[in-house]
Amino acid sequence: MSALVIYFSQTGHTEKAAGIICERAGIQRFRIYPKTPYPTRYDALEARALKEVGDRLLPLLGNNEIDARRFAYIFLGFPIWYGMPAAPVMTFLNRFDWKGRTVFPFITFGGLYGRAFAEMEKILRTGGAAVKDELLLRFPYRKDLNDEEEARIQLMIVQWIEGIKRRYGTNIRK
Numbered sequence: 001m002s003a004l005v006i007y008f009s010q011t012g013h014t015e016k017a018a019g020i021i022c023e024r025a026g027i028q029r030f031r032i033y034p035k036t037p038y039p040t041r042y043d044a045l046e047a048r049a050l051k052e053v054g055d056r057l058l059p060l061l062g063n064n065e066i067d068a069r070r071f072a073y074i075f076l077g078f079p080i081w082y083g084m085p086a087a088p089v090m091t092f093l094n095r096f097d098w099k100g101r102t103v104f105p106f107i108t109f110g111g112l113y114g115r116a117f118a119e120m121e122k123i124l125r126t127g128g129a130a131v132k133d134e135l136l137l138r139f140p141y142r143k144d145l146n147d148e149e150e151a152r153i154q155l156m157i158v159q160w161i162e163g164i165k166r167r168y169g170t171n172i173r174k
């Protein structure tokens with residue numbers, strides 16, 4: 001049984017968390033990205049993201065398919081956009097074969113949680129996955145973490161991974 005980190009990150013926070021998980025658990029990563037990249041300017045990014053989330057659009061992805069059968073455990077990371085999973089994650093959630101998989105979500109957000117977890121969980125459970133041990137990481141929007149915040153987040157992630165290893169066996173990467 002093997003594990004994979006699957007994540008989307010626009011401004012780098014979720015990517016940072018994904019990197020720590022991969023390193024700590026010794027597993028590979030798969031980055032979700034939209035076919036049409038998001039603008040780097042915040043006002044333009046927010047306008048497009050708000051339209052996608054508000055209209056429940058599922059933007060096309062630039063990724064190839066993953067062979068889902070190879071992975072029993074998925075660490076799924078994404079930011080919250082307007083109280084929902086970021087739009088490319090909604091596309092991925094609706095497309096991936098979740099049947100029989102155990103998903104450990106790690107969700108980054110600035111402070112307003114909304115319906116993101118409930119929406120994600122509904123799709124995953126309907127698709128036949130078990131959703132376990134979600135980790136919520138608070139990152140300030142449009143700001144880098146200071147050293148103390150960075151150390152705190154790192155510790156939260158490491159404790160989370162170690163707990164998962166204890167509960168699900170240390171061989172999640174085999």
Ligand SMILES: Cc1cc2nc3c(=O)[nH]c(=O)nc-3n(C[C@H](O)[C@H](O)[C@H](O)COP(=O)(O)O)c2cc1C
Nearest residue numbers: 009010011012013014079081082083108110111112
């Ligand atoms: C378009 C957009 C919408 C956002 N909406 C929310 C929100 O509704 N609630 C919240 O807590 N944070 C919100 N944020 C902040 C992000 O969730 C947070 O900064 C996250 O860590 C970003 O992850 P990333 O750097 O991996 O893209 C939003 C950020 C963006 C860019």
